[in-house]
Amino acid sequence: MSKTSNNHYDVIVIGGGHNGLVNAAYLGKAGKKVLVLEQRHTVGGATVTEEVYPGFKFLIASYLISLLRPEVIQELELARHGLEIMPLESTFVPLANGNYLADWPDHEATRHEIERHSKRDAEAYDEYARVMKRLAIALRPLLDMIPPDPTSVTAKDLETMARVRGVLNNMTRDDFHLLSRLMTMSAADFLDEWFEGTALKGTKCTSGIIGTFMGPRSPGTGYVLLHHYIGELDGTFRAWGFARGGTGALSQAIASAAREAGVEIKTNSPVAHVNVKNGEATGVTLENGDEYTAGIVVSNADAKRTFLKLIEPKHLPDDFVSDVNRFRIASPACKVNLALDGLPEFTSMPKGKEALLRGSIEIAPSIDYVEQAYDDAKYGGWSRKPFMDALIPSLLDPGMAPPGKHVMSLFVQYASSDLEGGWNEEKKAQFLDIVIDTLAEHAPNLKKILIHKHIMTPWDLERMIGLTSGHIFHGELALQQLFFLRPSPQWSNYRTPIKNMYMCGSSTHPGGCITGAPGRNAALAILEDRP
Amino acid sequence: MLKTTPLHSRTSALMQANQWRRWAGYCVASSYEMTHDREYYAIRNACVLLDVSPLCKYSIKGADALKFLNRLVTRDVSKISVGGMLYTPWCDSRGKILDDGTIAQLGENEYRLTSAEPNMRWLQDNAVGMQVEIFDVSDKIASMSLQGPRSRELLMTLCNAPLGGVKYYEFVNTKIAGVDVMISRTGYTGDLGFELWVDAAKAEKVWDAVVEAGKAFALQPAGIWALDVARIEAGLIMLDIDYTPANKAMTDGQTSTPIELGLNWAISWKKGNFVGRKALLAEKENGSTIQFVGLEIDHKEFERQHHELGLTVPYPFMAWRAVIPLYVDGSQVGYATSGVWSPTLKKYLAFGHVQPKYAQPGSVVTIDLTVDRYRRPFNAKVTKLPFFNPPRKKDILGEK
C-alpha cells in the first residue's frame, strides 16, 4: 500500500490489550488521531471473554478486577460505556480433612470462621489487614507516578524523587521498616510472623505467588502479596470484582470510550515490525505488508516481543538489548475453563453456606501444598497437585452460561512455560486431567457434570495472545524489575531508546494485572513530550 | 453468619418490634418495643434484664496469674481478693488504650477478664514466659444484666445469697432454679444492678426464673438503645465510639490514652511496671494534649430556636454516635463522640474530647447542631462526670 494521508496518524498503538486501549482513549481525548492495531479478531488481549464452547462464555485469561485504577474508570466514564463491576464477596478454601476455611464479606462472620481454627489468628487477622491497608494507602500514589530515574538530576526526575520521598515520609517509622522487610521477605516468612493456622497461611500466601514463577518461600513474594493488596473497589482495599460479561466486557467498555474519543481500532492486523529511520520511529508494517505512518508509535506488547521481535536490534543500544534479554519472564500459570451441567458439590461445603460458591474457591490448603506445587514445576515440570483459584462466573452473571448450566474458571499454577521437551496437545491434555482430578477430590460430582473442558497453557497464552512465555504480567513482578527498573533502568518512564517510540503495556510500571495504569501513565508521558 | 446468643430463644420470643442489632458478631435486641422509652425508664425506676452474652470472657489461671494481670492492665489487681472485681483499661507499650473491661478474682490463682473485643492474641503475647493458662470462655458462659433499683429485691426472692451486703464490684456464687450462678454487683448503667454469669447451656433456665420472678417487680426486657442512654448518664465510655482501640487505629492521631479518657484513677503508679507505664508516666508529667469531658448542651436555646421557627423540638431521645467538632471562638478545640437527651436529668448530655485548657468544669465550648436543616452553634458547658450518680448505685442494705 502506498503512503496516503489516510494511512497517517498522530499515534499508532500496537496491540489492543486493555492498556493499549486505555492509552489510545486518553490520547484520543487529548485530540490526537489514533489508530490501534490488534493482531487478534477481538480487542482485549489478556482481558477477554470468549465463547469457546457454544453458549458458554469463558474467561480464557484474566478473570477478576481489583487493581483497575479508579481514575481510569472515572476519566474514561467506563460505567457509561457499559462497565459494571460486582464485588466478589467470599473465599472458600476446602481442606483435605473435610473441614474448610471461609472469608465472608462481613468482618465478624469472618472472625468467627477463623476462630474455629485459631482464636489467636482471628485477632491477628484484623491487625494484619489493618497493617496491609496502611501500607497500601501509603504506596498507592506510586502506581500513578511516571517512575523517576534516581540517578538523574533533571528537574523532572528530582521533582518526582521528591514526591517518592514524600510518599515514604508519610509513613510511620514502623510501617516503613515493615515495608522494607516485606519487600525483601518471602510471603511464607511474613505470614509466619502473623499466623499459626496452616489453612489460613495457605490461602493468604497465594496473593504472593499469583502469576509469579516463585514459591511462597521464595524471597520477593512478600512484595507480590502487597501488590495484590493495593487493589481497591469503592475504597475497600484488596477487594476483587467481577465485571458483568467477564473481563472482556471491560475491554469492550474501554474500546467504546476510545472510539467515542475518535480512535480507530483495526482488528486482525498483526504488526510485523516497527519502521525506524535515523533512530526515529516512523510507523509500522503489518504482516500482510500494509504500512501505516505516524508521529508516535506506542507498543502495548511486552518488552521482549516489542524489542526483540518488532524492532531490528541494530536500531537499539546493546546494553538495552541485553537488559531486555535478561528480563525475567518464565511463567507458571494456566487457565482452565469448564462448561458444567450443574454446580460442583464440595464435600467440605457446610450446609446452609452454599452462598460461598459465589465467591472465590481456593485450592491452597497450606503453604507446604503450594510450595510443593512450585517444587514440582521448577525444573521444567508441572505440579502433581496444583494450586487453583476458582470462580463460578455464571453464579454472578447468569448470562455467562445457558440457563441451569454453569461455567467454572480456574486459575492454575504451576506448569512451566519451559516444559521439558516443550508443550504439545498431548501434554496439554495430560495437565488438564491433573487439574480436573485435583478439583474432583474436593468436588466428587465434577466429572459427572462436565460438558466441556478447555485449557490455556503458557504455550497457548503466547501463541494466541502474544504474551512472551505466556507471562500474565508481561514479566515477573520481581524486585529487580519494578518501578524505576521496569523494564530497564534507564527506560522505565514509558519512553524507549528509539525516538517517538513508547511502551504502554504491563512490562512497564506498575506492572501486570488489569490496572489501566501503564496505559494511562504512558499517555501522560506522551502528552508531556507532545502536548 | 450472625451468631445468636445462648439466650436467643428467649429474647426472640419477647421481641415485638423486630429491632435487632449486631454486637461483636452476635444478634442482640436494640429495643424490644417500638421505642426504647419504657425500657430506659425501667432501668431507672424498676428493673430490666439485658442479654449481654456477646462480651468476651477469658479465664486466667496459674501461679503467675496475678503477676500477668498486673503487667497487662493499668490498675493494681492485687487490691482485690477472691469475690472481688475491678474495672480497668489496658494499653499497648505506647500507653494507648486497647480495651477496657472487668477482672474478677475467682480463686487463689484464678481470674476472669471481660473485654469488648477479642484479646486472646494480646493476652498470649504478654504471657510469654509466665506460668499462666489463658482460655477463651466467651461461648461457654452466658451473661445477663439485671439492672435497676428493684433488681436486688428481685434476686433475693430467687436465691439465698446475702445480696444485701454485696458491695459494688463484689460477687457471690449461688444457685438460681437449681443452676450455679455467679452474681456480681456490676453493670453498665450507673445504677443499682447485677450481672449474672451462667453456664451457657443452662442460661435459659435462669433467664426464665428471673423473668417469672420479675413479674412482681415490673421487670422489663431491655435492649442496647436504652442501655446507651443510661451509660451516657453514668459517664461510661464505649469502645469504638468514644475511643478507637490502638490496634484498630489507622493513625496515631486516632488513639487515646487512659489519662486522656479521664481514667487516671484507674492507673496504679505504685504497683510496678505494666505495659504502657513509661509512656503514661511521661504523659502524666508533661500533660495530655486532649481531655475527655462531660458536656451539657444548651437545650433551652435549642428549643427556643425551634420554637422561633414554628417547629417542634427534635429531642435526641436516641443516643447519637458520631464525631462532631467543638469550637472556641471559631477554632476547633476538640470533638464530641456521643450525646443524648437525659430523660432523668432533663438535660442534653454529650461526651467531648477537648484541649486541656478548656477541660475545667464550667468552661464553655460550642457545638454545631442542625436546626431546620442548617447547622448552628450552641453552647456546651463542661460538666463533671458522671452526670447521674444515685446513692443506690453503691449502697448496702440496712445502711440507708
Ligand SMILES: Cc1cc2nc3c(=O)[nH]c(=O)nc-3n(C[C@H](O)[C@H](O)[C@H](O)COP(=O)(O)OP(=O)(O)OC[C@H]3O[C@@H](n4cnc5c(N)ncnc54)[C@H](O)[C@@H]3O)c2cc1C
Ligand atoms: C491466565 C491469566 C489470568 C490473569 N488473571 C488476572 C486477573 O484475574 N486479574 C488481573 O487483574 N489480572 C490478571 N491477569 C493479568 C492481566 O490480564 C494482564 O496483566 C493484563 O491484561 C495485561 O494487559 P496489557 O494491555 O498490558 O497487555 P495484553 O493484554 O497482553 O495486550 C497486548 C495486546 O497486544 C496484542 N499484540 C501483541 N503483539 C502484537 C502485534 N505484533 N501486532 C498487533 N497486536 C499485537 C495482543 O494480541 C494483545 O491484545 C491474568 C493474566 C493471565 C494470562
